Amino acid sequence: MFRQKLQQKLQQRLSPQQIQYVRLLELPAMEMDERIKQELEENPVLEEGYDTSPEHDTDEDAFDREDVNASGENTDFSLGDYLTEDDIPDYKLAQISSQAERKEDIPFTSGPSLHEHLAEQLHLRDLSEQEQRIGEYIIGNLDDDGYLRRSVEAVADDLVFRAGEDVDHAAIRSVLSVIQDLDPAGVAAHNLQECLLLQLEKKKQTPSVQQAIEIVKNHFDAFARKHYEKILKTMNMDDTALKHVIHEITSLNPKPGNSWSGGGAEEMKMNQVTPDFIVEVHNGELTLIMNQRGVPDLHISREYAAMFQDYTANKANRTSEMREAIQFVKQKLEAAQWFIESVRQRYETLQRTMQTIILLQRDFFLSGDESKLRPMILKDVAEHAGYDISTISRVSNSKYVQTNFGIYSLKFFFSEYTQNDSGEEISTREVKQIMKDTILREDKQNPVTDGALAAILKAKGYLLARRTVAKYREQMNIPVARLRKEL
Numbered sequence: 033m034f035r036q037k038l039q040q041k042l043q044q045r046l047s048p049q050q051i052q053y054v055r056l057l058e059l060p061a062m063e064m065d066e067r068i069k070q071e072l073e074e075n076p077v078l079e080e081g082y083d084t085s086p087e088h089d090t091d092e093d094a095f096d097r098e099d100v101n102a103s104g105e106n107t108d109f110s111l112g113d114y115l116t117e118d119d120i121p122d123y124k125l126a127q128i129s130s131q132a133e134r135k136e137d138i139p140f141t142s143g144p145s146l147h148e149h150l151a152e153q154l155h156l157r158d159l160s161e162q163e164q165r166i167g168e169y170i171i172g173n174l175d176d177d178g179y180l181r182r183s184v185e186a187v188a189d190d191l192v193f194r195a196g197e198d199v200d201h202a203a204i205r206s207v208l209s210v211i212q213d214l215d216p217a218g219v220a221a222h223n224l225q226e227c228l229l230l231q232l233e234k235k236k237q238t239p240s241v242q243q244a245i246e247i248v249k250n251h252f253d254a255f256a257r258k259h260y261e262k263i264l265k266t267m268n269m270d271d272t273a274l275k276h277v278i279h280e281i282t283s284l285n286p287k288p289g290n291s292w293s294g295g296g297a298e299e300m301k302m303n304q305v306t307p308d309f310i311v312e313v314h315n316g317e318l319t320l321i322m323n324q325r326g327v328p329d330l331h332i333s334r335e336y337a338a339m340f341q342d343y344t345a346n347k348a349n350r351t352s353e354m355r356e357a358i359q360f361v362k363q364k365l366e367a368a369q370w371f372i373e374s375v376r377q378r379y380e381t382l383q384r385t386m387q388t389i390i391l392l393q394r395d396f397f398l399s400g401d402e403s404k405l406r407p408m409i410l411k412d413v414a415e416h417a418g419y420d421i422s423t424i425s426r427v428s429n430s431k432y433v434q435t436n437f438g439i440y441s442l443k444f445f446f447s448e449y450t451q452n453d454s455g456e457e458i459s460t461r462e463v464k465q466i467m468k469d470t471i472l473r474e475d476k477q478n479p480v481t482d483g484a485l486a487a488i489l490k491a492k493g494y495l496l497a498r499r500t501v502a503k504y505r506e507q508m509n510i511p512v513a514r515l516r517k518e519l
């Protein structure tokens with residue numbers, strides 16, 4: 033049986049302005065520049081540059097607050113916020129020193145994409161029109177590493193359903209072999225083993241290369257797990273010969289597509305790193321500079337504000353078109369004001385958050401010594417800055433800071449803590465650095481195990497279990513001792 037009843041409850045919802053502010057907060061410097069350009073294009077009421085127009089009368093009597101919506105009903109609203117000194121935001125562009133300007137960007141070269149490079153080579157081959165279409169489809173399915181992660185059967189099914197090409201598997205394999213013969217070597221392989229074989233087969237066939245081909249083809253699992261003793265026994269090789277083979281294999285490129293950048297949307301997503309903050313040291317004092325060079329001064333268009341005043345003042349001759357115009361200008365004025373306020377709030381939030389990080393990690397910014405990084409989590413910064421943890425998380429996402437010692441991601445400064453034998457809290461980054469230095473100096477024929485690392489750390493005053501050492505090692509993407517072993 034259905035019943036109707038009234039229920040009253042409290043529910044928190046974000047306003048459109050809050051949603052806009054949150055989205056802007058997550059954007060790094062370069063994307064923020066693009067977002068502002070987009071807003072300037074979409075909203076004619078929003079203008080960039082200083083507002084040099086003479087001040088309009090802001091007396092509330094000079095404006096009629098009565099508006100008529102599309103249905104003809106009266107609605108009240110105020111335009112006071114749009115025509116006050118808030119038109120010129122109180123944030124200004126920071127003047128970045130010439131030294132900072134020289135350091136600002138780290139450019140990366142860009143060129144033709146891997147897919148374009150392969151397509152150009154494919155068109156030079158003597159292939160039929162159908163084979164060209166098959167080749168172009170295969171190239172289009174290569175991932176960023178240059179691998180074809182799909183089977184020949186799956187490619188054949190796609191050609192039937194998507195391109196209307198009923199092609200047998202032998203024809204697809206034939207075209208695939210042509211693509212695998214293109215530059216770079218190893219491209220269009222289905223897996224790492226095939227990728228290495230394709231590269232080895234293109235090399236000059238010396239005894240070491242031939243042995244490398246046999247190992248990759250028939251003993252790949254043993255080689256990947258560094259079971260060298262098993263390989264030596266099976267292939268009746270000596271240590272010197274195996275060293276030459278290992279050198280041949282490790283000199284190959286496991287990801288042939290990585291050497292190509294540019295072209296695709298993902299590849300062009302970021303072709304340079306622009307720091308959002310610049311921290312400089314002068315005579316032992318830290319100076320924070322907000323990198324706001326791409327953020328222009330924004331203000332409300334005086335012309336549209338005057339147009340709105342004229343429309344609302346002319347009550348006697350209002351037509352349906354005029355009522356629509358009033359609604360349009362009102363919405364654009366509100367949107368522009370919201371955007372300006374969101375940009376201002378973003379600037380203040382980023383500045384206060386970075387100031388807190390500098391305060392908590394002052395020793396590092398003065399010396400550049402990673403061992404002086406103190407334990408710091410999102411909650412620590414949130415409590416000092418007076419923001420919610422989610423706000424700090426958004427600020428630290430995809431943001432960079434330029435220091436006298438290099439450019440760092442904000443996430444670099446966050447780390448958990450552990451305790452030494454004195455009960456003092458220390459950053460896990462300090463422990464990881466000791467582990468990393470120990471592994472770099474280890475005897476590669478007898479690598480340091482996790483248990484040995486735990487003993488070394490204990491001798492230095494850090495009481496960590498072996499499983500904790502293993503966790504930190506995995507976080508640093510360092511393989512286990514057995515996989516680090518060399519002949």
